[in-house]
Amino acid sequence: MNDDILARPDNPIPHLDGNVAAGVLMELFGTDISSALGRCENCAAVRVLADTVVYVDAPGLVIRCRSCSAVLMRVVECPDRYWVDLSGLSNLQIEKPAPTG
Amino acid sequence: MWRVADVVSTQTETATARTLGLRIHGLMSSVAGQHVDIRLTAADGYTAVRSYSIGRSGSGDMIEVTVDELPDGEVSPYLVENVQVGDQLEVRGPVGGWFVWREENPRPVQLIAGGSGVVPLMAMIRAHEESASTSAFHLLYSVRSPETMIYRDELAERAASSSKLAVEYVYTRAVPEGWDRSPKRLDETTLLEHILPASDAPDVFVCGQTIFVETVADWLVAAGYETSTIRTERYGGTGGTS
Numbered sequence: 476m477n478d479d480i481l482a483r484p485d486n487p488i489p490h491l492d493g494n495v496a497a498g499v500l501m502e503l504f505g506t507d508i509s510s511a512l513g514r515c516e517n518c519a520a521v522r523v524l525a526d527t528v529v530y531v532d533a534p535g536l537v538i539r540c541r542s543c544s545a546v547l548m549r550v551v552e553c554p555d556r557y558w559v560d561l562s563g564l565s566n567l568q569i570e571k572p573a574p575t576g
Numbered sequence: 577m578w579r580v581a582d583v584v585s586t587q588t589e590t591a592t593a594r595t596l597g598l599r600i601h602g603l604m605s606s607v608a609g610q611h612v613d614i615r616l617t618a619a620d621g622y623t624a625v626r627s628y629s630i631g632r633s634g635s636g637d638m639i640e641v642t643v644d645e646l647p648d649g650e651v652s653p654y655l656v657e658n659v660q661v662g663d664q665l666e667v668r669g670p671v672g673g674w675f676v677w678r679e680e681n682p683r684p685v686q687l688i689a690g691g692s693g694v695v696p697l698m699a700m701i702r703a704h705e706e707s708a709s710t711s712a713f714h715l716l717y718s719v720r721s722p723e724t725m726i727y728r729d730e731l732a733e734r735a736a737s738s739s740k741l742a743v744e745y746v747y748t749r750a751v752p753e754g755w756d757r758s759p760k761r762l763d764e765t766t767l768l769e770h771i772l773p774a775s776d777a778p779d780v781f782v783c784g785q786t787i788f789v790e791t792v793a794d795w796l797v798a799a800g801y802e803t804s805t806i807r808t809e810r811y812g813g814t815g816g817t818s
Contacts, residue, residue: 490786492810495627497671498613502577510673525674526808 493527496536499550500524503557504569512568517545519565578615579603581667583659584638589726593644593692594656599637600667606633608703609676609696609781609809612641612669616651626651629695629783629809630670631727632702639670642726644692646812675781675809677703683779684712686772688792690762690784691719696809697783698727705738714778715743716770718762718788721750744770762788764795774800779807786810 497509509525520542527547530537535551535558549560585597598612610633615625626649632640645656659665677685677700685704687697694717704713719725725745735743746766747759760766772778780801782789789810796806 489812490810491812492786492808494611494672494675494809497611497673498625498627498668501671502668507671507673509671509675523674525672531812 489530489532490539491529491531493523493525493529493538495531496527496529496538496550497525499536499552503550503559506569506572508567508569511570513547514565514567515540515543515545515547516563516565518543524567578666578668581612581665583661583663583665585640586659586661589642590644590724592656592724593642593726595631595640595642596655596659597638597640598665598667600639600670601637603637603639603670605635606630606639606670607672607676607678608633608699610670610672610699611696612639612667612671614641614651614655615666615668616654617666624650625668628655629699629811631695631698633670633699634703634706642692642695642698644726675783675807677779677781679703679707679709681779682709682711684772684776685714686778686780687713687715688767688771688780688782688784689715689717689719690788690792691724692726693782693784693788693809693811694719694726695783697781698731700781701731701734701741705734705741710740712772712778713741714772715741716746716767717743718746718748718784720748721759722747722752723750746770762792764799767792767795768799774802777802777805779805781807781809783809784811786812 501507511524512521514521528539538548547563551558579601581598581600584599587595611627611629613625613627617623628641630639631642643655645652689697746762748761749759751759782792789808
């Protein structure tokens with residue numbers, strides 16, 4: 476992965492995928508949720524977060540459903556806070572870590 | 577969440593790619609296929625964060641990332657040209673729990689790389705080679721030319737000496753001397769000729785630029801590979817299927 480890009484005319488599909496959002500989502504959720512399942516509020520598709528369509532050239536991250544393109548999540552980082560819009564997700568299934576010891 | 581990493585080694589891979597060995601303070605282990613976010617902060621406080629795939633993972637606090645320089649990049653030129661052993665970087669991760677290969681996975685694996693998309697797949701190859709796993713690993717590496725191939729010597733050596741790894745190459749712009757085919761962009765027929773058949777039910781990992789990954793994934797689905805067995809990771813770049 477290397478997301479060091481800017482949108483440009485000769486790069487017709489400047490989107491990435493949910494893998495690129497794993498770091499910031501780990502910061503927000505306290506655990507890696509890239510393999511969590513999210514249900515799209517718009518089309519009801521249930522897909523792994525890593526397999527979403529992610530635009531990184533907006534003022535924040537825009538995470539869209541791969542089935543219907545609806546916005547699932549938006550994350551904007553400001554100097555003193557995150558703004559998180561989860562309204563496009565009707566639920567998230569986050570697997571618990573395996574018990575240790 | 578952000579941690580300090582010491583740059584402990586650097587190695588030039590190609591004219592534009594370099595591997596950085598990083599010791600991440602407090603890291604216990606990493607999984608093959610994961611990546612790290614690297615944050616650079618300018619003197620005026622401006623920050624830029626980018627994700628880079630890990631090419632060598634495992635137990636302990638050491639990882640290697642291989643970075644391919646993008647001409648207009650804000651971060652990659654610094655990592656490829658300026659960073660030196662002894663420097664420190666801010667990192668978040670390793671992260672990623674889906675585009676990963678674990679030793680317990682008994683299924684055959686087909687890896688498909690476009691250009692520098694080979695980096696996380698190399699982490700899987702190294703982990704598999706060093707594990708007791710006997711599953712079959714196949715890599716199809718689509719690359720512009722022999723000179724732009726990352727890990728060229730190691731891949732050739734591993735493929736020659738390993739009984740569980742096979743590597744196939746597709747050259748899209750220039751071929752090595754003595755190669756029996758002309759350079760050609762990867763197409764559906766060439767892809768399917770060079771990978772494990774759908775009937776083997778492999779786990780498939782595809783990594784490359786967005787257009788490469790989406791084109792290959794569509795061909796795989798059309799050819800009968802189960803959608804649930806195809807895992808993808810896209811990175812940005814400047815167009816073209818490598």
